[in-house]
Amino acid sequence: xxxxxxxxxxxxxxxxxxxxxxxxxxxxxxxxxxxxxxxxxxxxxxxxxxxxxxxxxxxxxxxxxxxxxxxxxxxxxxxxxxxxxxxxxxxxxxxxxxxxxxxxxxxxxxxxxxxxxxxxxxxxxxxxxxxxxxxxxxxxxxxxxxxxxxxxxxxxxxxxxxxxxxxxxxxxxxxxxxxxxxxxxxxxxxxxxxxxxxxxxxxxxxxxxxxxxxxxxxxxxxxxxxxxxxxxxxxxxxxxxxxxxxxxxxxxxxxxxxxxxxxxxxxxxxxxxxxxxxxxxxxxxxxxxxxxxxxxxxxxxxxxxxxxxxxxxxxxxxxxxxxxxxxxxxxxxxxxxxxxxxxxxxxxxxxxxxxxxxxxxxxxxxxxxxxxxxxxxxxxxxxxxxx
Numbered sequence: 001x002x003x004x005x006x007x008x009x010x011x012x013x014x015x016x017x018x019x020x021x022x023x024x025x026x027x028x029x030x031x032x033x034x035x036x037x038x039x040x041x042x043x044x045x046x047x048x049x050x051x052x053x054x055x056x057x058x059x060x061x062x063x064x065x066x067x068x069x070x071x072x073x074x075x076x077x078x079x080x081x082x083x084x085x086x087x088x089x090x091x092x093x094x095x096x097x098x099x100x101x102x103x104x105x106x107x108x109x110x111x112x113x114x115x116x117x118x119x120x121x122x123x124x125x126x127x128x129x130x131x132x133x134x135x136x137x138x139x140x141x142x143x144x145x146x147x148x149x150x151x152x153x154x155x156x157x158x159x160x161x162x163x164x165x166x167x168x169x170x171x172x173x174x175x176x177x178x179x180x181x182x183x184x185x186x187x188x189x190x191x192x193x194x195x196x197x198x199x200x201x202x203x204x205x206x207x208x209x210x211x212x213x214x215x216x217x218x219x220x221x222x223x224x225x226x227x228x229x230x231x232x233x234x235x236x237x238x239x240x241x242x243x244x245x246x247x248x249x250x251x252x253x254x255x256x257x258x259x260x261x262x263x264x265x266x267x268x269x270x271x272x273x274x275x276x277x278x279x280x281x282x283x284x285x286x287x288x289x290x291x292x293x294x295x296x297x298x299x300x301x302x303x304x305x306x307x308x309x310x311x312x313x314x315x316x317x318x319x320x321x322x323x324x325x326x327x328x329x330x331x332x333x334x335x336x337x338x339x340x341x342x343x344x345x346x347x348x349x350x351x352x353x354x355x356x357x358x359x360x361x362x363x364x365x366x367x368x369x370x371x372x373x374x375x376x377x378x379x380x381x382x383x384x385x386x387x
Contacts, residue, residue, distance in 0.1 A: 023380055024124065025055040026109070028131045028148065031102060033065055034091075036287045037213070037303025039098055041133045043105045044212035045162060047220075048373065049130070050107075053380055059108040060118065064143040090281040097283025101224075118152035128158040128380060133191055133212050135167035139174060149181035160187035160379050162372075163209045169328055170198040179204060187379040192332045209375060210368040211333075213306050221310065225289035230277070235261040237294035239304040243268050247318045247344060251298040252276070254350040260295060298344070302329050309337060310365070312358040316344040337361050 027049065031042040042057060049055040102108075112118050129150045135141050136148040150159045170178070179202050182188060188206035190196050196208045236255040238248065248264075252273055255262040265279045265287065272278070282290070291297065291307045297315035299305055308315035317334070319327045334340060339361075341354065 023053050023126055023128055025049050025053060025128045025130050025380065026123075027055060027057045028060060028129065028150065029057070029136060030062075030065060030134045031057050031059070031106070031108075032061060034095060034098060036284055037301065037306075038134055039102055039284055040216075040288075040303060040307075041212045043102070043224075044214075044216045045130075045133060046106045048212065048215045049376060052373075052377060056107045056109050058112065058118070059110060060112045060147060062142060062145055062147070063113075064141070064145060094281045094283060097285070101284040105224075115147055115152055118147060121152075123154050123157065125154060125156045127154075128160065129153045130160050130162055130379075132162040132164035132189070135165045136161075137164050137178070137195075138167035139177070141167065144177065146181065150185070151181070158187075158379070158382060159185045160189070161185065162189045162376065163191040163211055164189065165191040165329060166195050166198075167329060170195065175202050178202065182206075186382070187375075189375055192329055193336075194328045194332055207375065209372045210365075211302075211306055212372075213303060214310060214365055215369055215372060216310065218311055221288050221307075222292060224285060225292055226285040228282075228286050228289045228293070230261070230263060231289065231293040233261065234295045235263050235293070237290050237297045238262065238264040238266070239291075239297065239299040239301055240264070240266040240268060241301045241304075242320050244300060244318055247298060247300065248273065250316075250344055250347075250350050254296070254298075257349075258295075258352070263290065263294075265290060300330075302333065305330065305333060309333075309339075309361060312361070314354060314356060316342050316350055318344045337364060 027042070027046060029042050029045070030038040033039070046055060046057055112121075131148055131150055142148055153159055175198075178199070182199070182204045188199070188204065189209045190199065190206050191209065191211055193208050196206055199206050236251060236258070238251045240247070252262055261277060262273075262275070263277045263279060265282065267280060279286075279290070288307070291304075291311055291313065294313065297304065297308045297313050298317075299308065299315060300318045300320055305315065305317055307313075317330065319330055334342070339356070342356075344350065
């Protein structure tokens with residue numbers, strides 16, 4: 001009888017352990033954008049969370065975000081659509097590379113196209129919904145889409161963010177909207193220190209965490225990359241999100257002085273320079289490789305700067321035009337790592353040698369990685385967040 005009772009007790013304990021609720025985290029971010037930074041930050045956050053608990057990425061197709069990266073649009077001029085026809089094959093090739101890259105690393109849910117589809121889904125009450133990172137709270141970019149504020153999530157589920165970005169200065173007219181939406185959150189993490197300060201002003205408690213791409217290390221990035229034909233010889237890399245002939249001219253002059261090829265990755269149209277290689281359809285794997293193999297990098301992109309920092313590459317940056325209203329994110333990351341010396345506007349000509357203390361940079365990254373993982377674990381366990 002004792003043996004039977006012991007067996008039943010052990011079996012009960014085993015079943016108890018087996019039946020312990022597993023928390024699944026649903027990540028909501030810009031995963032579908034034809035944008036290198038967007039897909040990299042999505043994979044980085046997914047990879048980090050999947051090492052803590054089960055997770056997936058909500059395959060939401062925002063009409064506004066899809067419109068930004070759509071080749072054809074009735075809202076665009078006929079002239080632009082004609083150009084789109086010429087680019088369609090390149091775009092399809094590039095999109096396929098993005099989709100394959102994402103599917104290699106991320107577990108996506110079924111597709112959702114609107115609020116009602118998400119609201120009517122049978123989510124589990126023990127689920128956790130996490131929005132971020134990237135500019136999911138940039139109301140200009142999302143057209144104030146409330147889905148990115150998790151308004152579809154069931155009442156008793158945990159709602160949180162990780163390094164969500166508003167991507168610009170928070171205007172006075174936007175403050176009431178943010179207060180109403182964010183007061184429903186259990187845990188809030190933003191990417192920029194400036195956003196944290198603004199939220200505190202309106203009574204929203206939050207912490208600041210680093211962009212999830214910094215949760216990836218150099219070895220992980222190298223494994224994600226594939227070889228490129230140009231890597232056999234030294235080259236200067238330019239990655240631009242906004243046209244800047246002045247910035248391009250500095251990069252071109254530097255490449256000529258150093259007798260190195262100039263490779264430009266950009267989707268924008270501007271004056272073409274001779275003796276420059278333009279890359280317009282590389283996928284994320286090739287994109288990472290260009291950064292790994294570049295001798296020096298010129299960029300006005302937040303994630304271009306971030307990749308350069310992670311890879312310990314010498315780089316120079318330029319702030320975007322004021323009309324884009326996105327310089328706060330560039331300013332915050334540059335000042336955090338004390339890299340103001342790399343502002344190209346400081347120089348008439350780019351210096352041949354510049355000193356960067358990457359040991360200090362790497363120590364800061366490690367500290368921020370630890371803070372970020374601690375925040376995620378505490379939020380998943382619904383514990384008080386350490387400041």
